[in-house]
Amino acid sequence: MEYISVSQFAEKHGISERTARNYCATGKIEGAFLTGKTWNIPADASMPKRSKKKVSPLLAALREQKEAKMKGGIYHRVQIDLTYNSNHIEGSRLTKEQTRYIFETNTLGITTENTRIDDIMETVNHFRCIDYVIEHATDKITETHIKQLHLILKTNTSDSRKSWFAVGDYKRLANAVGEEETVQPKDVHSKMKSLLAEYNSKKKASFDDLLDFHVQFEHIHPFQDGNGRVGRLLLFWQCLQNAIVPFIITDDLRLFYYRGIQNWGKINGFLRDTCLTAQDNFKATLKYFKIKF
Secondary structure, eight states: OOEEOHHHHHHHHTOOHHHHHHHHHTTOSTTOEEETTEEEEETTOOOOOOOOOOOOHHHHHHHHHHHHTOSSSHHHHHHHHHHHHHHHHTTOOOOHHHHHHHHHHSSOOSOOTTOOHHHHHHHHHHHHHHHHHHHHTTSOOOHHHHHHHHHHHHTTSSGGGOTTOOTTSOOSSOOEETTEEOOOHHHHHHHHHHHHHHHHTOSSOOHHHHHHHHHHHHHHOOSSSOHHHHHHHHHHHHHHHTTOOOOOOOGGGHHHHHHHHHHTTTOTHHHHHHHHHHHHHHHHHHHHTTOOO
16 A cells, blocks of 8 residues: 655645644544654545534525525625626626626627637636635635635636646746735745744634735735735635625725735725725625625
């Protein structure tokens, strides 16, 4: 039988080495044994089954409606609103109605000569990203999860056909946001590892903790492109994970959102107030669908 190390098992399943070692020590990984101080884990060993975590009424509704492929409910609304607004912030030319049509019919509907294939692909892919977030909402966020979101978002786009563009992996070339420099490619892994370690060490993250994570993520800018959308997907995930009412940055809040990110650490109220306004809008949607929060 082939065996792997604790670090290999941890990387394979997107968990920390400490967690993997604890699984071994408590007998939760069948067939694992010690040689001296080193654990040997069967290469085909599966993750221990975890007890089901209590989820919020919103997450329960999202999962139920996703599974049932239900139209017209909160799952339907989140898919369209989050996908349209997040893509629109990044320059997508698709209208909200076109986004809705693609989601509801899985066809293009009316297009124009200015319709970009990438806008269509990234819309379809973003729907799948939201599904991934809903499925994994109670899981601890890892680098593997974050890279998977990027892989899903960028699959079959023009970027995926560029030899220098790392789809589903951290950037290979330095990039910038406007005139603001971001973390160099060689330092991205260590910065992301530290960011996640700090976040995952919190028993329950606060609203400001989530905003701070988002700002740090955007300053790192770990991917060649797609950082804003992946970052906002992570924000939605973190809200679900911490039983915090999520929020969607709409077009009328976009400039305030940018200002908030730029001024975080100096005037935190800019970003906090913008996101609280967006949260109030989402609360109104939850009230309409009679979902407790």
